[in-house]
Amino acid sequence: MKRFLVVVGGLLACWAVVAGVEERLEARQLLEAFFTEQGGWEQAIAALPSDIEDQMRICIACHGEGGNSPNREIPSLAGQNPPYFVEQMLVYQRAARYPEMMHLLSEQMEREGILAAALYFAIQPRRVMGEVDHQKGQQGAALYRAYCIHCHGEDGSGANPGYANLRGQRADYLSISMRRFRDRSERRVSHEMAVATLGLSDQQIEELAHYLAGQ
Numbered sequence: 001m002k003r004f005l006v007v008v009g010g011l012l013a014c015w016a017v018v019a020g021v022e023e024r025l026e027a028r029q030l031l032e033a034f035f036t037e038q039g040g041w042e043q044a045i046a047a048l049p050s051d052i053e054d055q056m057r058i059c060i061a062c063h064g065e066g067g068n069s070p071n072r073e074i075p076s077l078a079g080q081n082p083p084y085f086v087e088q089m090l091v092y093q094r095a096a097r098y099p100e101m102m103h104l105l106s107e108q109m110e111r112e113g114i115l116a117a118a119l120y121f122a123i124q125p126r127r128v129m130g131e132v133d134h135q136k137g138q139q140g141a142a143l144y145r146a147y148c149i150h151c152h153g154e155d156g157s158g159a160n161p162g163y164a165n166l167r168g169q170r171a172d173y174l175s176i177s178m179r180r181f182r183d184r185s186e187r188r189v190s191h192e193m194a195v196a197t198l199g200l201s202d203q204q205i206e207e208l209a210h211y212l213a214g215q
């Protein structure tokens, strides 16, 4: 029985890893095809529908004006990297991430709507929301360089845009998010982040969060 559970557990872990990778690849392919069709990034931005802001009203209701979140439980979308944004919307379509509301919304969106939302939020300037404790942040700098920099980049904006832009994200949201990964919460499964946060204390997570929020 125990052995069976280990095998099933292993298979589930593999599935989680593969599921994430699949969505990352799909997001990249969708964006590449979209930019080819539109003739490039600038053309794609220029071609956004003129009422895009109205179309995004429902998102803004939670994610804040210009995608800058007024709520610690909700991430800012302003300045988010499009490949990561699209990947997460695909994850939501498959109901593989909390909250349920995001699953319901993403399910109703066509691929084109998701790409337009990704571009619209990517070009909004990210503002600092919530408290930033720069003293705590200083303590996080060395940890960040040791454990995070090769994926999230020199300044947190994503060494490869397939990774999240964490630079200037709300510190309280970053903390909540990292603790979920470390504690292997079912609300969000990421093998890479479970490994990256393994063994971090709550205090170290706070320091990392304030470091990133202050970048």
Ligand code: HEC
Pocket: 056, 058, 059, 060, 061, 062, 063, 073, 074, 075, 076, 077, 085, 088, 089, 098, 099, 101, 102, 105, 117, 164, 177, 188
């Ligand atoms: C009812 C509130 C609510 C609404 C409305 C809403 N969201 Fe969200 N959204 C959330 C929450 C909560 C999270 C995830 C928080 C977490 O993982 O801790 C989230 C996460 C996301 C993420 C992942 C961001 C990241 O940094 O990982 C994207 C992308 C996103 N939402 C896009 C949208 C879009 C596009 C719309 C409009 C179609 C929208 N959301 C509407 C609450 C909302």
Ligand code: HEC
Pocket: 020, 075, 144, 147, 148, 149, 150, 151, 152, 163, 164, 166, 174, 177, 178, 188, 189, 190, 192, 193, 196, 197, 208
């Ligand atoms: C091996 C690459 C890798 C490393 C190293 C890594 N991350 Fe991540 N990070 C990811 C991936 C992939 C995701 C998206 C996970 C998902 O799909 O749910 C992510 C997501 C996150 C998120 C959630 C962002 C959001 O908008 O919801 C935070 C916060 C984060 N990482 C912080 C860190 C910190 C701090 C470190 C260092 C302790 C770190 N990461 C190290 C790959 C990495």
